[in-house]
Amino acid sequence: MSLQPAPTTRRSFIRHTALAATALSASRVLGANETVRVAAIGVGGQGTGNAKRFSKVPGVEIAYVCDPDTVALDRAKKTFPNAKTTQDLRHVMDDQSIDAVIVSTGNHWHVLAAIWACQAGKDVYVEKPVSHNIWEGRQLVAAARKYNRIVQGGTQQRSDPFHDELKAYLDSGTLGAMKYVRCNHYGMRATIGKRDTPLAPPTTVDYNLWLGPAQDVPILREKFHYDWHWNWNTGNGELGNWGPHILDDLRNVVFRDKVSLPKRVLAGGGRYGWDDAGETPNTHFLYYDTGVVPVIMDVHNLPRQKGMKAPDVYRRRRSSAFMIIECEGGYYAGGRGGGSAHDPEGKVIQKFKGDGGGTHAANFIAAVRSRKSSDLKAEIEQIHFSSAWCHLGNISWQLGQNADLDTAKARLKDFQPWQEVIEDLPAHLTANEVTLKPGDVKVGPILEIDAEKETFIGESATPEALALLKREYREGFAVPEAV
Ligand SMILES: NC(=O)c1ccc[n+]([C@@H]2O[C@H](COP(=O)([O-])OP(=O)(O)OC[C@H]3O[C@@H](n4cnc5c(N)ncnc54)[C@H](O)[C@@H]3O)[C@@H](O)[C@H]2O)c1
Structure with a gap:
């Protein structure tokens, strides 16, 4: 299975400008008891572990799994049979029923995936290092602020009491x-x-x-x-x-x-x-x-x-x-x-x-519900x-x-x-x-x-x-x- 090639710069510009414009309206306001629908982007070693850890947090559903490798997708499907699957993270961004994403791809993807998610009105848990270079790390912080998103880094020991x-x-x-x-x-x-x-x-x-x-x-x-x-x-x-x-x-x-x-x-x-x-x-x-x-x-x-x-x-x-x-x-x-x-x-x-920071996923979900970045242990x-x-x-x-x-x-x-x-x-x-x-x-x-x-x-x-x-x-x- 292979999807369409990457869009051209212009198409992606238009697409993401449009995404950004709808970002705030796209984010759902979650009721206290409502399920937080999470997408796992990247389900290799750590992404699989993250998806399992998040699925154990009360009120969380792993609703979408994304990985360009169908082997990883097939493996994840066994654990999350009800989750939608895709090789293309842009499909996840387009799904307005997704509240938050976990980015566990290789480092080179962390910032772009996280920024696209912010622009699409989703909260983000992004693995460490949260950037592949310093400039783009600052761009992610700017996106988190601009779109008023809850963005947590995957340095879980910050949640260790x-x-x-x-x-x-x-x-x-x-x-x-x-x-x-x-x-x-x-x-x-x-x-x-x-x-x-x-x-x-x-x-x-x-x-x-x-x-x-x-x-x-x-x-x-x-x-x-x-x-x-x-x-x-x-x-x-x-x-x-x-x-x-x-x-x-x-x-x-x-x-x-x-x-x-x-x-x-x-x-x-x-x-x-x-x-x-x-x-x-x-x-x-x-x-x-x-x-x-x-x-x-x-x-x-x-x-x-x-x-x-x-x-x-x-x-x-x-x-x-x-x-x-x-x-x-x-x-x-x-x-x-x-x-x-x-x-x-x-x-x-x-x-x-x-x-060892076992409550880090729960800390992120609590902040997704409270809408307060200050509740995060590892704010971006x-x-x-x-x-x-x-x-x-x-x-x-x-x-x-x-x-x-x-x-x-x-x-x-x-x-x-x-x-x-x-x-x-x-x-x-x-x-x-x-x-x-x-x-x-x-x-x-x-x-x-x-x-x-x-x-x-x-x-x-x-x-x-x-x-x-x-x-x-x-x-x-x-x-x-x-x-
Ligand atoms: N917090 C921790 O303790 C901890 C531990 C291990 C790894 N990590 C971090 O997690 C990240 C992943 O590490 P890993 O060991 O799982 O690597 P990995 O190579 O095993 O897995 C990465 C996965 O991401 C997928 N991927 C690549 N591009 C993608 C895209 N565009 N969309 C969706 N998925 C994509 C790959 O196909 C692969 O399945 C790394 O950044 C690493 O630093 C954190």
Whole structure:
């Protein structure tokens, strides 16, 4: 089954202008006991999970399922036999009986799908990162405001009650003043292969619709679904995958949403141990200057040791720890669903146990009913900022020059945690049988950011850097300049 090709720019312009004009009248006013009719857009791994989670929220019906891959649609149909199905999300936008959409597509589609939904008078739950680049993230925030929509980001840990306990604990002063925060994601990934001839999309996929805003470039990885994360055309690498969770926790818990974007960002790293079609780094270290508490982030996708099925560990602290808040009188180390406070010797002095954010879908539905964005735990603007931190870290790396670890260290001589994250790297790489040669470490510039304008300033505002704040959109699938 294949639908019509994408409309031309002009047709889509007319269509979406018309949609926008009817947006407010199209949205239903829901009675307190009325069913919220939800469409699941994208039902791969996470989209299937999201649809199931939403279907368990009282008063919610998964009424429409959309995916350009008929295999995904057929699978979803087994769970939601009464739902309408389509390969084309524009059909969902046209259905006035749909109140809200869940966008769980690849990252390159998040903003456009969400903006179309806002224009069509629907509320939106959009997966993280909520954008594929910073400019379009701001466009989504503008659309949410213009069409008065309820828009929640998929950083579910914002709904975890333990974060409030943790904030109160940090405010109590038991750990003393914060010195710096270390954010880690030590996970494990495998090589994605490298083909000589482009991969043909599965015959069950309407590729035009799958591609949407992304460029039609040859796919040289082996697997079609999921591994789009590791190509810039469609994904944002591991920093854009786990970073939105971790940096969102940081912005929420440490900065209480008062630091929108950092003042400066610096990144280094590379893609080591694999000779494959992936473009994004699998080893990525970063510094964020917030003007308040400095932040180091470290991402490892290689295991603790070559062949070992275990992720790397950070100084005997839990490898799954997202965030280590180093304070004058001890530290906090925690991840999704909980953490612990420690004295300077490492002894646990307080434990925190959360639920991993299990009520996030219910929180969104409650706000859909109340019509108050302020009821949302992960209102789109905050998650736009958290996603933007990841994009900024990727941009510094993308602009990097082929150098070495000493060059990276010299970028920030006086900040010991930066020196440490680099000094620890050779042992990790050696354990993975990776030997660095000169030029193997990409070291980015320190990028200065105007947080208000969401752009680079001073010497950082080069054409190359500015170009990476946005992307070239494929015809018919451009995120609109004016929403
Ligand atoms: N919040 C979380 O904890 C969490 C966890 C995993 C993934 N995610 C996010 O969820 C998103 C999806 O990840 P995934 O692991 O399910 O990827 P995936 O590749 O398994 O699934 C993506 C699905 O979207 C479909 N799709 C592509 N274009 C579409 C379109 N135009 N309309 C409708 N569907 C379309 C694909 O065909 C595929 O079935 C990603 O952005 C990811 O970052 C969030």
